[in-house]
Amino acid sequence: MLAEAARTIDSPGLVIALSHRGHRTVRHGVVPPGDVPPDRLHYELGSASKPFAGLLLAALVAAGRVRYEDSAAGLLAPGHPVHPAVRAITLRHLITHTAGLPGVPADFYPQALPRWSTAPYSGYPADRVVRAFLRARPRHRPGTRWHYSNFAVSVLGHTLTAATGTPWEALLQQEVLGPLGLHGTRPRTGPPGSDAVGHRRDGRPLPALDTGGFTAAGAMRSTPSDLLTFLEAHLPGAVAPTRPLAAAFAEVRRPLLRRGLRHAHTHTLTWFRHPSPRGPVYFHAGATLGQQAFLGFRPDTGTAVAAMTTRRVNRTDPFIATIHALLTERL
Incomplete structure (x- = not known):
């Protein structure tokens, strides 16, 4: 099934990593001589970074360090003067994309276009x-509508940093990455040759993403x-290394x-949670x-899939x- 999925996607930078009831299988394309095997590289996750932010928030709430209903x-x-609707935006609103904020701040595009x-x-x-957050005017009352927002989750990160007095990377390391043993995961580039290189549609390589x-x-x-x-660690039967993380996995x-x-x-x-013939799929x-x-x-089949392409x-x-269908309909 993984080989069929790889043929459908047809990308030399593809990696599909599967875990089924604790047994792991990895499928990737042909590796040119001298290149680092794709399954050893660090890949840019983009918006798939948000589950890490959500788990961190849940762990901090479970530890009593913040509350979901705290005003961001x-x-x-x-004491900073803000619009009443901004004052009403909570940490829960930010992580669930219900804060009423746009995808990015209004003044983002003029500086980004060049x-x-x-x-x-x-x-x-x-x-x-x-x-930009403190001067924002939400499009609707917080908690009433869903609108996907990188802006909102970014504000959540800065808010948790302010609330704990700990820089984002250190906070993530202390509460999530370190306890789970995720030594190959980080919110920045690594040593030369350790990161996967992305490509444009025409195949030209791109520099590593700077998320500002x-x-x-x-x-x-x-x-x-x-x-x-x-x-x-999200699957039933997994033992979380700390009580806050155990509560956080149940919450997410x-x-x-x-x-x-x-x-x-x-x-x-x-x-995101979709139904499938053998139980819900989270992705x-x-x-x-x-x-x-x-x-x-x-969870119902003890299956997890991580897939990347450059x-x-x-x-x-x-x-x-293809990967969604593989997880939802076949595994």
């Missing part, structure tokens, strides 16, 4: 993300092995909201300028649909 503006800038094909986020640092102030929403890089470890699997026609789309705190996909990633697991997404690309 109150934690970021106590670097659109190489580094659109690099000119928008953390302090600018925070300022949008770190929590899309900066994670990880290896296939680490991603399977992360996903396996819990259905939280429904949206769309006949409320067909179900979400947890951080995962999140991501794409950067030159890479794509898919993370998913199905080419730019396009409308006809079968990557996401």
Whole structure:
């Protein structure tokens, strides 16, 4: 089945890593002589970074360090004058894309256009993300509508940093990556030759993605092995290394909201949740300028899949649909 999926996707930079009841299988394309095997490289996860942010939030809540209903503006800038709707935005609203914020700040595009094909986020640092949030005017009352927002999850990252007094990378390392043994996962590039190289549609290589102030929403890089470890920890029977993480894994699997026609789309705190013939499938996909990633697991069958490819997404690309179908319909 993995070989068939690989043929359908037909990408030399493809890696599909599968775990089924603790047994792992990895499938990748042909490796040119002298190249690092694809399953040892660190891949850009893009928006598939958000499950890490959601799990961190849940762990901090379980430890009593923050609350889901805390005001983000109150934690970021106590006493700072903001619009009443911004004051009402909570940590839960930010992670569940119900804060009423746009996908990116209104002034993001003018500064991004000159670097659109190489580094659109690099000119928008953390302090600018925070300022944009504090002066925002939400499009609707927080908690009433779902709108996918990199802006919101990035604000969550800066808010948790402010609330704990700990930089984002250190906080993630202390609460999630370290306890789970994810030594090949980080929100930054690594030593030369350790990171997968993304490619444009015409095959030309791209520089590593610089996410600027949008770190929590899309900066994670990880290896296939680490991603399977992360996903396996969500499955029934897995033993979490700390009490906060045990509570957090239970929390992020819990259905939280429904949206769309006949409320067909179900979400947890951080995962998309779709039905399948053998139980619900939890997943999140991501794409950067030159890479794509898919993370998913199905508790009822003890199955987890992490897939990556080093080419730019396009409308006809079968990557996401193929991996989603593999997990939902076949495994």
